[in-house]
Amino acid sequence: MKRILVPLALLALASAQAASLDTLKPGVLTIGMEGTYPPFTYKDEAGQLTGFDVDIASAVAAKLGLKPQFVLTEWSGILAGLQAGKFDAVVNQVGVTAERQKSILFSAPYAYSSAQIIVRKSNAANLNSLDALKGKRVGVGLGSNYEQMLRKAGGINVVTYPGAPEYLADLAAGRLDAAVNDRLLVGYLIQKQHLPVRGAGILDDPQPVAIAMRKSGTALKTAVDRALLQLKADGTYAKLSRKWFGQDVSKPGK
Incomplete structure (x- = not known):
């Protein structure tokens, strides 16, 4: 046994x-x-x-x-x-x-990790802070820390999505001005998924x-x-x- x-x-x-x-x-x-x-x-x-x-x-x-x-x-x-x-x-x-x-x-x-702004590769605007995002359409995951950060800043047109794939697709297609996500995600999106995006401003200290x-x-x-x-x-x-x-x-x- x-x-x-x-x-x-x-x-x-x-x-x-x-x-x-x-x-x-x-x-x-x-x-x-x-x-x-x-x-x-x-x-x-x-x-x-x-x-x-x-x-x-x-x-x-x-x-x-x-x-x-x-x-x-x-x-x-x-x-x-x-x-x-x-x-x-x-x-x-x-x-x-x-x-x-x-x-x-x-x-x-x-x-x-830290929150980072993500923009289209062709976007020449210097979106490197929460203030710079005011008046912009910014995609973010519903219920995420990033959504709370953007809403607290005020003046940002926050557009929520069920998850990252949806708002990253809209960002790449030009339906959003920017998105906010984990900085560790950005390199992967560029190198592995070949999305036409780039990292912009880091928004906080490592969390x-x-x-x-x-x-x-x-x-x-x-x-x-x-x-x-x-x-x-x-x-x-x-x-x-x-x-x-x-x-x-x-x-x-x-």
Whole structure:
């Protein structure tokens, strides 16, 4: 008879007595992500889900002794899906904000990045700040940190979309003056997708990105934080970071 090994993460979860604690499907960690947000989470030419966040999520699940099960969801509904219990965690470049921390539990940060203005390559205008975007049509993901940033600035014609592919297509077609997204996305768009766009102004200091979980998932957070530390200690994180970005994105200022 084979001996069954119980993953340490599940033992930690089982030991918690709180009735509201997240319950994982045996042997599985369900993970919400867009699947349309390269280079973080997208499908390659063969239709396989890939990307930096996919690799990070898979590596974390492996450290927990669990199999990752990805649930593809539009960004506009992904955090609501987490709260509704459709998945155990979200790994999708979720920025850590004070407002989100009121209802969401975050892991330790696994990356840092900044908001950047994106314009068409042919656009010669110097759109390098929020003030420069006033009066312009600017595309952004619905419910994103970037939407909040633009609305707070005021005077900007904010046009929201379910996800990045839609507003980047409108930007390339000239239906938008600019878009705002993660600076790490810009190089990929130019080099891999050959979109006629370029990066313009950086809008903020590097901000933390973390794995999102329900407030009740304290034991899961402990296990995930431990896994992230192990990935950095054994060199896995550095390898993945260089693979996707050619740099270490685990620290502010990089």
